Amino acid sequence: MTPPTPRPQLSLLDLVAVREGGTVADALQIALRTAQHAETLGFVRYWLAEHHNMAGIASSATAVLVGHIAGGTSRIRVGSGGIMLPNHAPLVVAEAFGTLAELYPGRIDLGLGRAPGTDPTTMRALRRNRVETEEDFPHDVAELQHLLAAPEPGQRLIAMPGAGTNVPVWLLGSSLFSAQLAAERGLPYAFASHFAPRMLHQAIALYRSLFRPSAAWPRPYVTIGVPLIAAPTDDEAEYLASSTYQRVLGILTGDRRRLLPPVANYAAQLQPQERAAIGDFLAAAVIGGSDTVRAGLLRLAEATQADEFMLVSDVYDPALRLRSLEIAAQAHAQAWPRS
Structure with a gap:
């Protein structure tokens, strides 16, 4: 008998x-x-992503928003998905997230990425005169972990707050680099398949094969990004998803705008190459009614054996976005009924 597909947990990236x-x-x-x-x-x-100088995205002050969301909730873990470490000195990140951990103990996550998350002009404005490259990422991750750990005797640089909070550090990525680094450090790994799914299977296979157990993480832990739009019917979900299609096409063509209302029969109005490009971008997407969503989640779980699905649900109408999450949660519960 084939063993059941493990039940992934559900989370949200905003x-x-x-x-x-x-x-x-x-x-x-x-x-x-x-x-x-x-x-x-x-x-x-519930994670928030760091982006700068991008029309339609208001999560640039990520640590501030993490505190705002944590203060308005009581149980859910809140964190960054992620902080783009090349933009920041590790000490500043340790102090910010150490403060959050003291305010909301046991509820803060620190997801880290190695891309700047913005354009070259904004990158220079963020870094000022600092010379920092993506190649410095492993060193910066190690320094940040050191600053969040309990101080050692004679340690001269102490993150205060931060030291001893041991805020969980996650590595994020869309290629093999962060997968390998997360495995070597014994850290959880989140793959950005919500916008760059091409190397999903290769990256998580590499991560699992190279994983070295750590004190906090004795086994590998994989989260994958899943674009998800759910509605009562497949047709309505496809209609609502046209807001996401417009956003993706804007990213691909350099025409970034605010999140736009849905458009009826939007995909049919596109050129074949545009539809193909959007399809590649959203290859991991689950879009449809309850039955379609349940089947899509099961299919992703079987293919990836992921421990967690990090949903991304960009629905223009806020109330319909909440409904989308409800349908997704119901479909998830039907796919993996609790005994």
């Missing part, structure tokens, strides 16, 4: 989209309501 016709303040309020809703649905964590 870019805090600013909607067309809305404001940044609206986006921040929607993010908090969404996190509160995810908590009631039993999601295990």
